[in-house]
Amino acid sequence: MIEKVRGFRDSFPEDMVPRQRMFDIMRQTANKFCFSPIDIPSLEYLELYKIKSGDELLTQTFSFKDKGGRELTLIPEATPSVVRMLTARKDIRKPVRWFCLPKLWRYEEPQSGRSREHTQFNADIFGDESLYADAEIISLACATLDKLGLCGTYKVRVNNRFLMEKILERAGIKQISKGYSLIDHFKKISKEEFEKELMDLSDDKEMLLALTELLGTEIKLSELDKKFPETFKSGNEEIIFRLMNTAKLVSKQTDAELVYDASVVRGLGYYTGIVFEGFDIKGEFRSIFGGGRYDNLCQLLSGTSMEAVGFGMGDAVLELLLRRNNNWDAEVKNNSVVFCALSKEAIDMCFSLVKTVREYGYSTTVDTSMASISNQLKKAGANGMGFAAILGPKELEDKKITIRNMKTGKQAVGSFQDLIQMMLELSEN
RNA sequence: GCCGGGUUGGGGUAGGGGUUAUCCUUGGGGACUGUGGAUCCCCGGACCCGGGUUCAAUUCCCGGACCCGGCCCCA
Numbered sequence: 001m002i003e004k005v006r007g008f009r010d011s012f013p014e015d016m017v018p019r020q021r022m023f024d025i026m027r028q029t030a031n032k033f034c035f036s037p038i039d040i041p042s043l044e045y046l047e048l049y050k051i052k053s054g055d056e057l058l059t060q061t062f063s064f065k066d067k068g069g070r071e072l073t074l075i076p077e078a079t080p081s082v083v084r085m086l087t088a089r090k091d092i093r094k095p096v097r098w099f100c101l102p103k104l105w106r107y108e109e110p111q112s113g114r115s116r117e118h119t120q121f122n123a124d125i126f127g128d129e130s131l132y133a134d135a136e137i138i139s140l141a142c143a144t145l146d147k148l149g150l151c152g153t154y155k156v157r158v159n160n161r162f163l164m165e166k167i168l169e170r171a172g173i174k175q176i177s178k179g180y181s182l183i184d185h186f187k188k189i190s191k192e193e194f195e196k197e198l199m200d201l202s203d204d205k206e207m208l209l210a211l212t213e214l215l216g217t218e219i220k221l222s223e224l225d226k227k228f229p230e231t232f233k234s235g236n237e238e239i240i241f242r243l244m245n246t247a248k249l250v251s252k253q254t255d256a257e258l259v260y261d262a263s264v265v266r267g268l269g270y271y272t273g274i275v276f277e278g279f280d281i282k283g284e285f286r287s288i289f290g291g292g293r294y295d296n297l298c299q300l301l302s303g304t305s306m307e308a309v310g311f312g313m314g315d316a317v318l319e320l321l322l323r324r325n326n327n328w329d330a331e332v333k334n335n336s337v338v339f340c341a342l343s344k345e346a347i348d349m350c351f352s353l354v355k356t357v358r359e360y361g362y363s364t365t366v367d368t369s370m371a372s373i374s375n376q377l378k379k380a381g382a383n384g385m386g387f388a389a390i391l392g393p394k395e396l397e398d399k400k401i402t403i404r405n406m407k408t409g410k411q412a413v414g415s416f417q418d419l420i421q422m423m424l425e426l427s428e429n
Numbered sequence: 430g431c432c433g434g435g436u437u438g439g440g441g442u443a444g445g446g447g448u449u450a451u452c453c454u455u456g457g458g459g460a461c462u463g464u465g466g467a468u469c470c471c472c473g474g475a476c477c478c479g480g481g482u483u484c485a486a487u488u489c490c491c492g493g494a495c496c497c498g499g500c501c502c503c504a
Contacts, residue, residue: 003477003495049504057504059430077504104504109430111498184503266503290503312504342463377465392463404464411464 007109007116017330022148022318023101026121029144030099033136035123038098040081046071048080051301062105062116074105078122078312079294080301086126087302094127097136113286113317121289124310126298131242134274134293135249137309141278141289142254144313149327151254154288157261158221158247158276161292163239164265167232171211172202186215186263207231211262219260221247228260246274266290270297274309285320289313334386334407334427336363340376342392350391353401353416360420381406387423 004010011019027037046063063073075081078100086096100122110116123140125133138156145154164183165176173179182197191212198208210231219227224244225237233240247258266275273293280288291311298306322328337357339350350366357364367376373390380388390402401419404411405426412422 006495056502060502060504079504106503108502109500110496111500114503188500270504286503340464372461373463374461374465379465381465388464390464394463402464406465409465 005116009115009117014330015328018322018328019315019319022315022322023119023121025147026099026101026144026313029140029147030121030123033097033140033143035097035099035140038082038085038100040075040078040085040100040102042075042103043072044075044081044084046073048084048301049073049076051080060106060108062107075102076104076106078102078104078120079124079297079310082122082124082310083298083301083306083308087298087304087306095133096126097123098126099123113314113320115316119315121313121315122310124308126306126308128309129295129307131246132249133307133309134242135246135253137291137311138246138250138258138276139253141291141311141313142250142256145278145288146254146256148318148322149325150321151256153282153321153325154278154280155257155259156250156276156278157218157259157264158243158274159260159262159264160239160243160274161265161271162273163236163243164262166236166239167211167214167262170232171207172204175201180265183215183263183265215263217262221258221260222251224260243274266292270294270300272296276311278313280317280321284324285317288317288321330384333363333384335361336385337387337389337423338376338380338383338385339364339366340373340380340388340390341366341368341370342373342390343370343396345396346391346393349396350389353389353419357419362423377404377406387426389419 030037046058046061049057049061057076061073061076063071066072081102082098082100086092086098101119102122103117103119105117106114107116108114121144123137125137138158142156145151164180168176168179179201182194182201186194195208195212198212199205202208210229214229214232221244224240224247228240243260250256250258264275264277266277271292272295275290275292277290278288289311291309293307293309295307298304298308319328339354341347341350347366347368347370354364354366367379369376369379371379373392377388385406388404388406390404395401395413399415400413401416402411402413403419403422403426408426410426412426414422
């Protein structure tokens with residue numbers, strides 16, 4: 001027996017059914033927001049990731065040399081490929097709204113909500129620098145979660161990289177990237193530890209105190225202009241208003257709570273405006289989705305300048321969340337029928353009926369086991385079938401068929417032609 | 430890459446230096462001779478791998494693999 005590869009997961013029907021339902025909702029929601037589907041390759045040149053990322057990322061890729069000595073890698077993220085595809089075409093009208101559901105791979109230690117292979121719902125808007133694009137991206141992420149039945153269980157924490165830069169400068173912090181790195185750890189390390197490390201970055205104790213205070217506070221975006229500390233406000237009014245207006249637009253699409261949270265900086269260096277993360281309100285899991293504006297990345301990767309804003313939503317954390325909300329079941333399909341054949345002749349007859357039944361939108365199969373009727377019905381019930389169509393010597397003689405609603409137990413007998421009609425009638429009650 | 434805890438049939442478990450390895454469940458078959466998850470009967474199925482200690486290891490020791498969780502990182 002050969003074991004499966006570390007960090008990879010087998011997915012059996014009981015998981016794939018709810019997972020497909022989740023992916024279907026992602027696709028449907030993206031379609032409703034007029035995002036077009038694309039697909040990206042699973043392999044790219046490692047080079048594609050060297051440009052924007054440090055060595056850290058490269059050690060966490062599944063990469064190898066192909067037979068021609070080229071360095072390839074299973075893709076660790078979607079954005080570079082999407083950008084490569086977009087900039088390869090000069091004829092695409094802006095703005096561009098694209099989404100995809102690629103599998104991504106990361107060579108790191110598996111832990112809760114994170115395996116070495118996962119699927120990510122990825123959506124971007126290119127060529128639109130406006131706050132409307134920011135709002136649409138966040139709205140799509142929220143609308144998807146709402147549609148999954150998660151409304152009220154999550155909130156979105158928002159920040160803006162420009163605003164943070166100004167704040168760090170005002171706090172006297174010169175090493176901006178070190179500042180971000182420390183802020184990223186704000187929620188993970190103790191307050192004492194944090195303050196100690198913060199003091200190393202600047203001498204302005206008063207400002208650092210104000211910064212620590214701000215980092216520990218969540219402000220509703222609708223009240224940002226009133227509640228934002230005066231110390232950091234002047235000169236940043238424009239960014240604050242943009243954040244507020246973005247939130248106002250998002251609130252037309254979702255009831256999800258949007259809060260300003262200075263500790264959200266995202267690990268990435270390449271974000272250039274708004275950054276955001278979706279969080280489970282109970283705080284049990286890692287972030288549900290994350291994203292932001294990255295207006296400079298296209299230029300870096302391809303030499304073509306292009307504004308962009310997008311998000312990624314992994315399936316692993318989402319699955320944990322849906323499981324916790326008891327929304328991860330393989331539900332009974334009312335439009336499924338099993339033909340219970342009780343004789344050889346009946347089996348033949350069943351097979352000449354299934355095509356029509358399928359054309360009417362039902363999922364159907366024939367039970368050819370020739371087991372007793374009670375065993376066949378037992379099996380049908382266990383398999384969650386909506387109907388059982390029973391065909392035995394009795395029915396064959398009369399050229400009729402018995403149809404049973406497996407949920408209600410109600411039955412009807414009629415001609416083969418009436419089968420669909422009988423199922424419709426049995427569905428109604 | 431690092432740290433902690435695990436690993437007994439498909440799932441959940443009991444046990445334990447020498448036994449036919451326990452029980453539940455799932456799966457397969459059958460009875461109830463054409464109407465459902467009941468009951469009864471039968472069957473299949475496991476000690477993660479390698480090395481060491483020992484007369485003897487599934488059990489003890491060491492290493493590895495994998496699983497769970499955490500660090501790093503989060504694209």
